[in-house]
Amino acid sequence: MSAIIDVRDVSMCFRKENEKTDTLKEFFVKLVQRRLRYTEFRALNHVNFAIQRGEAVALIGVNGSGKSTMLKLIAGVMDPTEGDVAVNGTIAPLIELGAGFDVDLTARENIFLNGALLGHNRREMQKNFDRIVDFAELWDFLDAPIRSFSSGMIARLGFAIATEVKADILVVDEILSVGDFNFAQKCHRRMEKMLSEGTTLLFVSHNTDQVKELCPRAIWLDHGNVMLDGPSAEVCDTYLEQKAQA
Amino acid sequence: MASRREQYTADKFISLFGELVKRDLRKKYRRSVLGYFWSLLNPLLMMTVMMVVFSYMFRFEIENYPLYLICGQTMFNFFNESTNMSLYSIIDNGILLKKIYVPKYVFPISRVLSCFVTMSFSLVAILIVMVFTRVQFHFTVLLFWAPMLYLLVFCCGMGLLVSSLAVRFRDVIHLYSVLTMLWMYATPVFYPIEAVPPQVVQLIRLNPMYVFITLFRELLLYGRMPGIGMWLSGAAMAALVFGLGAWVFSRLQKTFIYYI
Numbered sequence: 001m002s003a004i005i006d007v008r009d010v011s012m013c014f015r016k017e018n019e020k021t022d023t024l025k026e027f028f029v030k031l032v033q034r035r036l037r038y039t040e041f042r043a044l045n046h047v048n049f050a051i052q053r054g055e056a057v058a059l060i061g062v063n064g065s066g067k068s069t070m071l072k073l074i075a076g077v078m079d080p081t082e083g084d085v086a087v088n089g090t091i092a093p094l095i096e097l098g099a100g101f102d103v104d105l106t107a108r109e110n111i112f113l114n115g116a117l118l119g120h121n122r123r124e125m126q127k128n129f130d131r132i133v134d135f136a137e138l139w140d141f142l143d144a145p146i147r148s149f150s151s152g153m154i155a156r157l158g159f160a161i162a163t164e165v166k167a168d169i170l171v172v173d174e175i176l177s178v179g180d181f182n183f184a185q186k187c188h189r190r191m192e193k194m195l196s197e198g199t200t201l202l203f204v205s206h207n208t209d210q211v212k213e214l215c216p217r218a219i220w221l222d223h224g225n226v227m228l229d230g231p232s233a234e235v236c237d238t239y240l241e242q243k244a245q246a
Numbered sequence: 247m248a249s250r251r252e253q254y255t256a257d258k259f260i261s262l263f264g265e266l267v268k269r270d271l272r273k274k275y276r277r278s279v280l281g282y283f284w285s286l287l288n289p290l291l292m293m294t295v296m297m298v299v300f301s302y303m304f305r306f307e308i309e310n311y312p313l314y315l316i317c318g319q320t321m322f323n324f325f326n327e328s329t330n331m332s333l334y335s336i337i338d339n340g341i342l343l344k345k346i347y348v349p350k351y352v353f354p355i356s357r358v359l360s361c362f363v364t365m366s367f368s369l370v371a372i373l374i375v376m377v378f379t380r381v382q383f384h385f386t387v388l389l390f391w392a393p394m395l396y397l398l399v400f401c402c403g404m405g406l407l408v409s410s411l412a413v414r415f416r417d418v419i420h421l422y423s424v425l426t427m428l429w430m431y432a433t434p435v436f437y438p439i440e441a442v443p444p445q446v447v448q449l450i451r452l453n454p455m456y457v458f459i460t461l462f463r464e465l466l467l468y469g470r471m472p473g474i475g476m477w478l479s480g481a482a483m484a485a486l487v488f489g490l491g492a493w494v495f496s497r498l499q500k501t502f503i504y505y506i
Contacts, residue, residue, distance in 0.1 A: 014504070024417045076347035078503050091346075099341040104273050113265045117348055121261035 002088060003050035004169060004200050005074060010083035012044040012069050012224070043069040044080070045224040053089075053168075056201040058211040058232060060239055061221035067204050070221065071173060074202070089168025089200070092118065094159060103147035107138050107157060110146055114161050128164045135190070136160040156183060163190055169200045188214070208236040262348075263356050270331075270360035285367035289320055290374070300436050308438050313467050316375050318435035318459045320368050321393075325401055325455060326426050328361035332405030333422055336413050340506030350499050351492075354405040362398055376466065384469030392477075393461040396484045400454055403488035406495040413505050414498060429455065454483040 044066045051057050059067045072078045073085045075093055100114045111132055115125040133139055136156040146154060163170065170191070191214060195201055205211055211218055211232055218232035220239050228235045275281045293316045300306065300315075308314050332354035336343070339353050369390070376383070412418040433455040434442070442450060450456050457480045464472045 024415045027415065072344065072503075075345065077344060079500065093346050099345055102269055102273070104276060105269060109269070109272065113269055116258075116262040116265035117342065117346065119258050119262075121257050122264070 004053045004055075004087070004089050005051040005202070006084075006086040006088075007047055007049050007070075007074075008084045008086075010044055010047045010073065010080045010085055011042065012066075012073065012078070013081040014041045014043055015039075043224050044073075046083070047221075047224070047226055049219055049226065049229055051200060051202070053200055054195070054198045055217060056195050056203065056215040058203045058205060058215040058218040059221060060205065060208065060211060060218055060236065061227075062206075062243070064223075065221040066224040067221055068173075069224075071171060071202075071204060075171065087169070090119070091169045091171060092162045092165070092167030093171045094162045094173060100158070101146055101154065104145055106143045106145055107133075107136075107149070108142045110157070111161060114158070115165065118162070118165070120165050124165060132157075132160045132164045135164065135186075152180060152183065159187055159190075163194065167199070169202060170194060171202045171204075173204045208240060212236055259349075259352075262352055263359065266352060266356035267360040267363065270357060271363060274360075274364065282367060285364045286371050289316055289323070289368045289371040292319060292323075293371075293375070296436055304437075306436075306438055306441060310379050310381060310467060313372075313375050313379055313381060314463065315436060316372055317463050317466055318433070320365060320372060321397055321459050321462055322430060322433060322435050322455060323368075324361055324365040324397060325404075326430070327364075328358040328401045329404045329408055330422070330426070331357040331361060332401075332409045333412050333419060334409075335405070336409045336502060337506060343506060344503060350502060351406060351495060354409040354495075355402055358398070358401050358405045361401075362394075365394075372466070381467065382469060386465040386469050386471055389465050390462070393458050393465070393480065396461070396480045397458045399484040399488050400458070403484070403491035406491035407487075410495040410498040410502075413502050429453075432456075433459065435459070454480070454487065457483060 047066075047070070059070060061067050069078075073080055074087060075091060076087070100117050101110045102113060105113065111129060112122060112125050116122070133142065136153075136159075138153065138157060141149070141153070146157070149157075172191070191201060195214075201215065203211065203215055215232050217230065218235040219229045220227040220235050228238055275284060278284060280287065293312060296315050296319065297312055301311065335353035335357050336350065339348075342348065343350060408418060408422055412422075432450060432453055434450065439447060439450060439456070457476065461472050461476060461480055464470045464476075
């Protein structure tokens with residue numbers, strides 16, 4: 001059986017402009033003067049790993065280690081400079097708080113909009129509608145514009161939409177830090193249930209306790225290199241040790 | 247190897263377009279008392295203002311000036327509104343595009359489509375003017391949708407073009423408002439083409455907006471069937487601009503992520 005996510009020798013380079021050229025005039029002036037110089041910034045350096053169907057894997061590492069870049073490559077919003085990222089399934093990303101929402105629309109309207117952006121048609125969303133609202137506990141606020149919602153309410157709605165419609169891969173990017181204790185517990189249970197049903201989980205976090213609890217396997221990235229890939233307890237401990245030394 | 251691009255089936259596309267268009271329509275008249283009625287009222291009010299201004303200050307010899315005005319103005323307004331909304335469409339959805347894979351062209355195109363829906367409401371205003379000015383209805387009226395379709399294709403092309411350019415160079419946003427103003431004066435919306443010096447007439451005939459508006463007026467106002475040359479040149483202009491926009495957009499879309 002082939003891996004659900006297969007990352008083969010992936011490198012990602014960004015061109016960092018030495019001086020910002022945001023306007024046409026600057027661009028042409030520099031083009032003429034041949035001053036359009038870039039420095040290469042390597043966010044990922046020959047990264048290799050494969051994730052099997054049903055696995056729960058955590059990506060850990062300090063800020064700027066390449067975690068977010070890796071997620072973007074897996075989500076398909078960017079293409080790698082070198083190498084190949086193969087994803088054999090549908091992805092449900094837990095988008096940043098409110099990114100897929102329109103604050104002027106009501107919760108009801110946002111459920112359908114967000115679902116459509118995640119690639120679900122109206123029929124699918126209708127089928128899951130009740131359960132989404134149940135999980136988000138928003139029956140009383142369905143027809144209020146979400147600009148009046150608290151950040152916890154928006155997080156609940158986002159989590160409910162992303163997890164209620166079945167996807168093969170769930171990508172969780174530091175979202176559990178919002179919402180209160182009850183909600184965090186609820187999300188946790190939901191993710192465990194999804195895992196038991198065969199969903200693949202990709203979890204990005206700084207919180208090594210959460211990582212150890214949810215994921216048997218962890219991949220530690222540092223400056224775009226895979227430092228360690230293995231059982232999460234070992235990887236987290238080595239990561240913490242090294243961080244303590246630094 | 248299944249790529250994420252293949253997961254978008256026709257059915258999902260229609261849902262996505264549907265939701266995005268609905269969002270724009272809902273937001274447009276949210277919290278206004280008259281709501282969608284504004285799409286009808288606005289063209290009538292604008293027409294009245296322009297009529298007063300241009301009947302008393304500058305005099306043009308045009309038969310049925312109200313209908314002449316509202317035909318040109320409805321079409322030009324659609325062009326102006328739809329391309330201006332497209333202009334920001336990629337930038338506005340930047341956070342989303344950084345997180346999930348969505349076919350990027352749905353954003354400019356859906357905004358053009360939602361403007362097209364509101365323009366369709368405005369057709370009622372044109373009908374009202376036609377009835378009030380007792381214009382003779384000819385069978386040509388039944389072809390009203392053809393120039394509108396041309397215009398829609400043209401605006402989709404322009405929308406793709408300006409939205410992708412604006413991501414790379416924000417200057418385009420500022421430049422574009424000047425360009426549309428220039429474009430409006432270069433289009434016989436409130437003046438007849440005969441009022442233009444002969445040297446400039448040839449130039450104006452190359453203006454796609456002139457072609458679309460003229461087709462529309464011929465059908466509705468004069469009850470004449472435009473010549474085949476006019477139809478073909480309109481189609482060619484729309485197709486050309488659409489092709490250009492699609493080409494530029496597809497070339498630039500891979501780099502959007504670095505500038506949003």
